Amino acid sequence: MNGPADAVRDYYDDFADHYVPGWRSIQYYGPLVADFLLRAVTPECRVLEIGCGPGQLTRDLAPDVAVTGTDVSPQMLAAARAGRPQGRYELLDLHDPVPAAWGRFDVVLAVGCLEFCRDLTATLANLAAACAPGARLLVGAVEDRSVGTGRREFSADGLPGIDMHCYDAGVQLAAVTAAGLSPWTYRYVPAWRHEEYSYVVRYGLWELRRD
Numbered sequence: 001m002n003g004p005a006d007a008v009r010d011y012y013d014d015f016a017d018h019y020v021p022g023w024r025s026i027q028y029y030g031p032l033v034a035d036f037l038l039r040a041v042t043p044e045c046r047v048l049e050i051g052c053g054p055g056q057l058t059r060d061l062a063p064d065v066a067v068t069g070t071d072v073s074p075q076m077l078a079a080a081r082a083g084r085p086q087g088r089y090e091l092l093d094l095h096d097p098v099p100a101a102w103g104r105f106d107v108v109l110a111v112g113c114l115e116f117c118r119d120l121t122a123t124l125a126n127l128a129a130a131c132a133p134g135a136r137l138l139v140g141a142v143e144d145r146s147v148g149t150g151r152r153e154f155s156a157d158g159l160p161g162i163d164m165h166c167y168d169a170g171v172q173l174a175a176v177t178a179a180g181l182s183p184w185t186y187r188y189v190p191a192w193r194h195e196e197y198s199y200v201v202r203y204g205l206w207e208l209r210r211d
């Protein structure tokens, strides 16, 4: 094990088999993602989902939609391939650029994974570079407003040995703007239930456009 990406890979490799039922039961953003996809996905468009896990958010898109999912966990990618055999699933750290050879994407999802992003500005810039003109993005970053109200900071409540990150709304907006993306909507929403510490983690959930 060499660093944070290795630690998170090992954690999710072990978790892949029981991810879907376990995570579904504590995850609140699924309907918001489904609503976004319903509005953003058009016939034959190209969808990129980073930190896709087993691909459950995009696996049921119409067969003519070209889905590319990326993750650091080979076991998660194997589960994603099994769920959508016609999809493309690739090992890629979300801190790294999306290879230009993959082409440009019309719809981009970064939800349920930016908990592990240590540089939101760089990651959003990488996603912006992967967008086709007019692309639509849904991005969810943990926004922890509870610091100073008696609870520890979210990043202190993370998985053992794994760095987790949250961003205040101003930092999120600065990262969006620096990436050259246009904010369309912003909501502060319940994202998932932190079972160990019994509180609901919330996202700054952004719909963005690449002009």
Ligand SMILES: C[S@@+](CC[C@H](N)C(=O)[O-])C[C@H]1O[C@@H](n2cnc3c(N)ncnc32)[C@H](O)[C@@H]1O
Pocket: 005, 008, 009, 012, 023, 050, 051, 052, 053, 054, 055, 056, 057, 070, 071, 072, 073, 076, 092, 093, 094, 095, 111, 112, 113, 116
């Ligand atoms: C909680 S799961 C969510 C999966 C999916 N986004 C969803 O919402 O159903 C988090 C996923 O992020 C992936 N992940 C964590 N750190 C990553 C990184 N640095 N680069 C790419 N994927 C990462 C994990 O391997 C895992 O599959």
